[in-house]
Amino acid sequence: MIDMIIYSMIMFSEAAHILDVYSSTNRVYEIVGRISDIVISIIGLLFTLPILILFSFAIMLETKGPAVYSQIRVGKGGRLFKIYKLRSMRLDSEKDGIKWAEENDHRITKVGRVIRRMRIDEIPQLFNVLKGDMSVIGPRPERPFFTIEFNRKIPGFINRLRVKPGLTGWAQVNGGYNITPEEKFKLDMYYIENRCIGMDLLIMLKTLIVVITGEGAR
Numbered sequence: 001m002i003d004m005i006i007y008s009m010i011m012f013s014e015a016a017h018i019l020d021v022y023s024s025t026n027r028v029y030e031i032v033g034r035i036s037d038i039v040i041s042i043i044g045l046l047f048t049l050p051i052l053i054l055f056s057f058a059i060m061l062e063t064k065g066p067a068v069y070s071q072i073r074v075g076k077g078g079r080l081f082k083i084y085k086l087r088s089m090r091l092d093s094e095k096d097g098i099k100w101a102e103e104n105d106h107r108i109t110k111v112g113r114v115i116r117r118m119r120i121d122e123i124p125q126l127f128n129v130l131k132g133d134m135s136v137i138g139p140r141p142e143r144p145f146f147t148i149e150f151n152r153k154i155p156g157f158i159n160r161l162r163v164k165p166g167l168t169g170w171a172q173v174n175g176g177y178n179i180t181p182e183e184k185f186k187l188d189m190y191y192i193e194n195r196c197i198g199m200d201l202l203i204m205l206k207t208l209i210v211v212i213t214g215e216g217a218r
Contacts (some may be wrong), residue, residue: 017045032197033135041130048123052086055120058111059087073141076164083141084124088112090098103109119211125167138166139188150181157181160188163195170199173206 029043056067072154108116115121128134134141139160151157170191171184
């Protein structure tokens with residue numbers, strides 16, 4: 001609740017005018033993108049349902065607790081929403097506070113390492129895409145805590161909120177988890193300023209390669 005209040009104050013004081021101006025552009029691209037999101041998310045959910053069921057059982061067999069969990073993230077224009085993921089960490093993973101996942105993170109379970117390497121833990125976010133919280137392609141959504149922290153350290157970080165967050169994106173296929181927030185911001189802004197159908201298709205192709213190779217996973 002505190003994170004939500006603080007973040008709302010930052011949005012109204014710093015970035016609302018930037019987001020309002022940007023939202024009026026690229027209407028055709030936005031419409032085509034939304035139609036594509038709906039089609040891809042429905043097809044994706046139908047084809048991946050057996051995988052979700054299989055790994056959900058595996059997660060619950062290895063550790064106690066639900067297989068799917070939700071977490072508050074920041075979306076387009078600073079709107080907060082619940083993101084859905086397959087659980088890849090222990091239930092007490094944040095007993096010492098909120099922090100980013102690290103390479104060889106001890107909090108990640110055995111099943112968790114598999115689903116993170118193959119990006120299977122992200123599949124439930126197709127529900128977010130279908131609902132309109134996210135797009136298939138865009139900057140990865142951050143938690144309010146990290147959004148506030150990174151915006152203090154990286155000038156303009158909040159400008160990532162000009163577009164919907166994505167299931168995959170330019171930063172994810174060009175480094176993934178293995179890049180710094182500063183590098184991630186530069187890649188995200190490059191996509192935001194240059195996004196087009198051709199670039200989206202390239203990201204989809206590179207995403208397929210990442211899923212197959214497990215490149216950039218933690």
